[in-house]
Each structure stands twice: as C-alpha cells, then as structure tokens.
Amino acid sequence: MLSPSLRQSLQEAVRAIAPGKQGQAGIAVTLDGVAVEVGYKPKPWVDLSAYAGRTWGREWTAGARAGVSW
Numbered sequence: 001m002l003s004p005s006l007r008q009s010l011q012e013a014v015r016a017i018a019p020g021k022q023g024q025a026g027i028a029v030t031l032d033g034v035a036v037e038v039g040y041k042p043k044p045w046v047d048l049s050a051y052a053g054r055t056w057g058r059e060w061t062a063g064a065r066a067g068v069s070w
Contacts, residue, residue, distance in 0.1 A: 023038070023039050024037075033053055033054050033055035034053060035053030036052055038050060045070060046066070047066070047067050048065070048066050049066075050065075051065070
C-alpha cells in the first residue's frame with residue numbers, strides 16, 4: 001500500500017504531464033530489491049525506457065530497453 005505522501009506525489013506528477021504525451025512509469029518490488037522504470041513512446045509502435053534498481057542492502061544496477069509492438 002502506498003503512503004499518502006507518495007500517492008500525492010504520484011498524482012501531482014501525472015497531472016504535470018502535458019495532454020497528448022505518451023509514456024509510462026513503473027516500480028517493481030521483489031524479495032531481491034526494488035527497481036524503477038520510466039519510458040517514452042515516440043511513435044505508436046515503439047517504446048523506449050530506462051530503469052534503475054537496487055538489491056536490498058547491496059549495489060545499484062541500471063539499463064535501458066527498447067520495444068516494438070504491432
């Protein structure tokens with residue numbers, strides 16, 4: 001469950017997105033750690049994203065992803 005302050009921050013971030021923009025954001029929490037991903041959809045058939053993650057009490061990792069859809 002999200003804390004009230006985190007929920008409010010997410011709502012404010014979503015409201016700040018200009019109309020017509022396409023993208024995505026996500027968070028994954030597992031037994032190994034946590035990762036955050038943000039993405040952009042420059043064309044209806046392609047999406048790009050970057051992520052950063054950290055294992056609990058250990059090191060950071062980061063990367064990028066590109067995908068196509070039809």
